[in-house]
Amino acid sequence: MPTRWYPIEEADDSLFATASLHHARSVEVPYSAEETWAALTGDEVSSWTKGMKRLTWTSPRPFGVGTTREIELGGGFLLRERFYRWEEGRRKTFCAVETTRPIFRRLVEDYVVEPTETGSRFSWRWAADLNPPYSFFKGTLDRLAFAPTGRSHIDGLATHLAATRR
Numbered sequence: 124m125p126t127r128w129y130p131i132e133e134a135d136d137s138l139f140a141t142a143s144l145h146h147a148r149s150v151e152v153p154y155s156a157e158e159t160w161a162a163l164t165g166d167e168v169s170s171w172t173k174g175m176k177r178l179t180w181t182s183p184r185p186f187g188v189g190t191t192r193e194i195e196l197g198g199g200f201l202l203r204e205r206f207y208r209w210e211e212g213r214r215k216t217f218c219a220v221e222t223t224r225p226i227f228r229r230l231v232e233d234y235v236v237e238p239t240e241t242g243s244r245f246s247w248r249w250a251a252d253l254n255p256p257y258s259f260f261k262g263t264l265d266r267l268a269f270a271p272t273g274r275s276h277i278d279g280l281a282t283h284l285a286a287t288r289r
Contacts, residue, residue, distance in 0.1 A: 126201065128221045134229040134250075135207060135218065142229070142250035143258070144265055148277040149246040154284045156243040160212050160236045162284055163245070169194075171279030174272045187211070191220075196272075200224050204232075212236070226264075228252040247277055 139145065152159060162168075164186060169175040177195040180186070181203075190206040201223040208216035219230035230251040237244045251269070253261050 126223055128203070128223060129225040130221055131219045131227050132229045133218055133220065134231045136216070136231070136233075138218075138229055138231045138250045138252070139233070139248055142231075143252050144261055144269060145248070145250040146270060146273045147246070147248045148273065149244055150277050150280060151239060151242065151244045152281045152284060153242040154281075154288075156236050156238040157212065158284060159243045159245055159280070162280060162287070163234055163236065164215070167283065168276075171275070171283040172272065173275035173279075174268065175276075185211075186215075192217075202227075202230075208233075225254050226257045228254045228258075245277065245280060247273070249273055 166178065166180070169178045174197050175194060176197060179193045179195075180190070181193055182190040186206070187209045188206060190209060192204050194202045194204065196202065202219055203221040204217040205220050206215055206217040208214060214233070214235045216231065216233040219227055228251075231249070233248040235246040237246070249269070252258070253264070257264060
């Protein structure tokens with residue numbers, strides 16, 4: 124049976140100010156900005172992010188504005204994303220464009236990598252609006268799924284980088 128895809132409304136940075144759900148986290152890691160960026164644009168992101176089973180880049184390298192990827196989350200839930208900002212080595216921002224479950228009305232995610240005196244800082248923002256009936260359960264969905272996935276994505280980066288340097 125073919126997979127059914129549900130469209131997600133295109134969004135941009137304005138969603139960070141208006142979304143009903145949002146998260147922001149930063150982590151400082153003792154690795155260069157180049158190493159941190161490479162980890163965030165590599166193929167292994169799903170290896171340290173809770174709930175993410177697979178990440179597939181669907182655009183060829185080198186990546187840039189318009190790059191696409193597909194994420195598989197638990198339970199066969201798929202999400203397609205398109206990058207509307209790509210500042211190589213520093214910043215990338217995407218919006219979700221399709222999903223196999225009609226949960227999201229709009230979704231954006233922003234990654235910023237900055238050098239520090241002792242390594243680099245990775246800052247992450249995520250914002251979304253949900254479709255009914257999921258919007259009625261946004262607090263529960265956020266607590267049980269969205270927030271833990273975001274925390275594991277950010278907090279797992281340092282562990283992943285340490286493991287790849289051995």
